[in-house]
Amino acid sequence: MGIIWTIVIGFLAGIIAKFIMPGDRHEPAGFVMTTILGIVGAFVANFLGQALGWYGPEDGAGLIGAVIGAIIVLMIYGYMRRRA
DSSP, rough: HHHHHHHHHHHHHHHHHHOOOOTTTOOOOOOOHHHHHHHHHHHHHHHHHHHSSSSOOOOOOOOHHHHHEEEEEEEEHHHHHHHH
């Protein structure tokens, strides 16, 4: 159930992250890319939280952590697109 929950939370986090940081025309804006962005952000938040000791091995990041993770992924994506 942990992976499914991370995907659901990641989906919601991707939508919220796009509202917080819409970006420019070079950043992903479609429904599928927003979903992928949120899911990757949720996994990033889980990984960082566990690496820093904030979460246990069975704990998830939650919605706020996933939104922050999605914003981090969005900022990295925007930075890489500007460099290319």
